[in-house]
Amino acid sequence: MAEEKRLMKGNEAIGEAAIRAGCRAYFGYPITPQNELTAYMARHMLDLKRTFIQAESEVSAINMVFGAASTGARSMTSSSSPGISLKQEGISYACGADVPCVIVNVARSGPGLGGISPSQGDYFQSTRGGGHGDYYTFVLAPKSVQEAADLTYLAFDLADKWRVPVLILADGLIGQMMEGVVFPKERDPSSLPAKPWATGNQYKTHRPINHVTSLNLMPLELEAQNNRRFERYAEIAKSEVRYEEMNVDKAELILVAYGSSSRISLGAIQAAKALGIELGLFRPISLWPFPAKRMAELAAKGKRFLVVEMSKGQMVEDVRLAVNGKSPVDFYGRCGGVIPTEEEVLAEARRVLGK
Numbered sequence: 001m002a003e004e005k006r007l008m009k010g011n012e013a014i015g016e017a018a019i020r021a022g023c024r025a026y027f028g029y030p031i032t033p034q035n036e037l038t039a040y041m042a043r044h045m046l047d048l049k050r051t052f053i054q055a056e057s058e059v060s061a062i063n064m065v066f067g068a069a070s071t072g073a074r075s076m077t078s079s080s081s082p083g084i085s086l087k088q089e090g091i092s093y094a095c096g097a098d099v100p101c102v103i104v105n106v107a108r109s110g111p112g113l114g115g116i117s118p119s120q121g122d123y124f125q126s127t128r129g130g131g132h133g134d135y136y137t138f139v140l141a142p143k144s145v146q147e148a149a150d151l152t153y154l155a156f157d158l159a160d161k162w163r164v165p166v167l168i169l170a171d172g173l174i175g176q177m178m179e180g181v182v183f184p185k186e187r188d189p190s191s192l193p194a195k196p197w198a199t200g201n202q203y204k205t206h207r208p209i210n211h212v213t214s215l216n217l218m219p220l221e222l223e224a225q226n227n228r229r230f231e232r233y234a235e236i237a238k239s240e241v242r243y244e245e246m247n248v249d250k251a252e253l254i255l256v257a258y259g260s261s262s263r264i265s266l267g268a269i270q271a272a273k274a275l276g277i278e279l280g281l282f283r284p285i286s287l288w289p290f291p292a293k294r295m296a297e298l299a300a301k302g303k304r305f306l307v308v309e310m311s312k313g314q315m316v317e318d319v320r321l322a323v324n325g326k327s328p329v330d331f332y333g334r335c336g337g338v339i340p341t342e343e344e345v346l347a348e349a350r351r352v353l354g355k
Contacts, residue, residue, distance in 0.1 A: 005180040010145045010170060013181045014078070014104055015040035017149035020186040021156040023102070024073040025051040027064040031083045032116040033172035034106035038078065058083045062090030062103075069094070069101040070212040072198035074156050078104035080172070081122055082113055085130070091165055092131030096214025098197075098229070100159035102152070103137070104168045106175035109337035117337025118172035118260060123314035126169050127288040134226055136233055138166040138240070139287040141258040145179035151285075153184050160193050162236055169287060171310065173260040173339065233289075241293070242285035248298060251280025253349055256295075256319055257308040258284050260339070265308050267342035272349060279349055287315070292322035299326040306352055308345055309333045 008016070015037050018026070026041040038054070045052035051068065055061035061077045068075040079087060084105045094101055105126065109119035124130075126139045138158055142148040148170055155166040199210050216222040244262075247269070248254055255265040262283040269279040282298070282305075284291050299305075304327045307316040316331045323329055332348040334340045 003182055005182050007178055008145060008181055009036055009176060009178050010142075010148045011036035011106060011175040012040045013145050013149040013183075014152045014168065014170075014175075015044070016183055017152040018076050018102065018156070019044055019048065020183055021153045022074045022187040022189060022192055023050070023076050023156065025065070025068040025075040027053050027055050027061040027068070027075070027077050029055050029058050029061050029079065029083060031080045033108055033118070033175050034078050034080045034104070037104065037106065037175070058086035059090065062087035063093075065101050065103075066090055066094050066097070066099055069099045070097070070199050072195040074102075074160070074192070076102040076104070078106065080106050081108045081110050081119070084122065084125065088125075088131035091137065092129070092133055092135060093214045094165045095129070095131075095135035095137065096133060097212050098163040099165070099212060100163050101165050102155045102159055102168065103165055104152070105170070107169065107171045109335065115337045116172065118310060118339060119335065119337055120171055120259060120261065120310040121312070121314070121335060122169065123287065123309070123311065126167055127290070127318070135229070136164075136288050138162070138164055138236070139169050140166065140242070141169045141285060141287050142174055143259055143262050143283065145174070145177060146181045148174055149181050149183055158240065160195070162232060162240075163197075164232075164236075169259070171260050237289040240286060241289050241291045243291040243294060244281075244283040244285060245294075246281040247278065248280040248282060248303065250278045251303065252278050253353055254280040254282050254298065254303050254305050255308055255345070255349065256282045256284075256305050256315070258287060258315065261308045261310055264340055264342055265345055268345035268349060271342055271346050277350070277353070277355060284315070290318045290322070292318065295319060295322035296324065296326070299323040302327060304328045304330075304352075306330045306332060306349055308340065310339060311335050
């Protein structure tokens with residue numbers, strides 16, 4: 001019998017999905033608008049005799065994640081925008097040591113401390129590797145509470161499969177809204193992959209002597225290590241791209257949006273249809289790897305694009321790179337925590353089309 005749908009906030013749904021995915025250790029520090037996630041983990045991780053620590057800072061939290069994940073435990077942290085900025089050094093260390101973990105960013109407006117309203121201004125930070133060195137993190141962007149749960153569950157599997165940190169990039173709107181959600185079954189610990197590289201395994205008493213570190217002072221060795229990592233990134237880009245599209249074949253103009261912006265864009269598409277205007281939607285789910293190949297295919301068919309973001313324009317650069325000058329790419333964005341309306345997006349689409 002399938003589990004009944006539960007009404008939950010996005011933040012809480014992410015926490016429940018992480019627990020069911022086998023998260024054994026959570027380390028965090030309070031910041032709005034993701035505090036319900038930390039509170040949920042505090043309440044339920046300890047009940048399950050798993051590890052929960054409210055660290056003294058974001059820097060401490062990400063380094064605790066590094067330590068726990070190095071032992072083979074599925075480990076996680078969460079924060080919001082400026083808190084994720086503070087974690088960037090630790091994320092770079094985890095990438096440099098090939099340590100799998102899950103990081104959740106329920107984004108707020110910036111730069112700096114900014115405000116607590118939803119924003120998508122963290123796209124560059126997430127997709128470019130916000131810390132030092134050559135690396136990427138998986139970046140998954142949910143559009144709903146259900147998808148926030150599903151992608152969190154998936155994130156732990158992807159992290160273990162590819163030995164990379166996986167970042168869930170939601171925004172404050174997704175974190176705070178309440179929707180119905182059905183959760184997957186809890187993972188059987190015995191079904192989780194073996195991690196012979198780890199310093200230890202929580203399901204065994206034997207602790208092999210493995211040194212998990214990002215430090216390598218031999219330039220040729222470090223170069224070879226980085227080259228191998230980028231070969232793995234290339235494999236990820238081939239096999240792990242995720243996106244959703246709607247009405248792209250009939251569309252006079254394709255709206256490109258992720259997360260909350262895609263929900264707003266969908267409303268604009270429905271309103272346009274009532275006016276006899278055919279708009280399409282292309283929604284990247286994996287922001288890295290970005291679905292550039294599919295966008296290039298659409299551009300080759302003569303499609304034009306309007307990128308909608310809650311920022312001054314960040315993902316639009318990836319769209320333009322993918323299209324490579326083969327078709328026009330326009331942009332509409334609001335920032336500072338201002339959420340664009342369906343009417344605004346429709347008006348911009350009509351302006352682009354001259355209708």
